[in-house]
Amino acid sequence: MSGEYMRIGEVAARTELSLRTIRHYEDTGLVTPSARSQGGFRLHTEADVARLMVIRRMKPLGFTLDEMRALLTATDRLDSGEELPPEERAHLLEQIRGFEQAVQRRIEDLRTQLARAEELAATLHARLPSSRTSSR
Template structure:
């Protein structure tokens, strides 16, 4: 079953990304439309949306576009049927590195959020009175 093709506006709506951001990702080589309509409109599939969501989810963790490109390349290579066992093992090792970095960055964000929540709670406390 072929993926349904969507125009960029629907993709933007589904991913929460702006048209400009999607076009930028295309310009820097992170994404390519799966097809073009007869009128020249970009057409995307669910696979393209999953790719965009991977990029989007990396942003709050401060991954660079280059790191996003590398991770996407790793994921693409792991999906290829011609990837040899040795290459696959090396790719999995690189993917594990991304997992470890992601886990560490998530933990750092949790710690920052906890500090922010404590600060917000302190603002809701009644200030001490001076007599």
């Protein structure tokens, strides 16, 4: 086995995804092992890890598997090294721009949720007696 390949366990450790989750993403076609060992073990590269990290970052933001697939397809096409027709390149970049805007909206939503949670925590904290005045 070449040093450039990693078994699925190492990929799981690096991405903080479970083996089951990685296999699910393989089953849905979001990621494909770059190779298999003679014994049939899945072998992954740094590019596979990077792809899984994109998926891992999209999932908690509520992106669907189809949306993940669309983004990965667009980035794969742009990164293919092929000379793309200007219309196709523009379309792919517009897709990525749309995803970037969706992520920015979700970031703002999360900031709002965090601010509300912090306000609630502060409200609850204010209701508790301080440790200096508590006799129990």
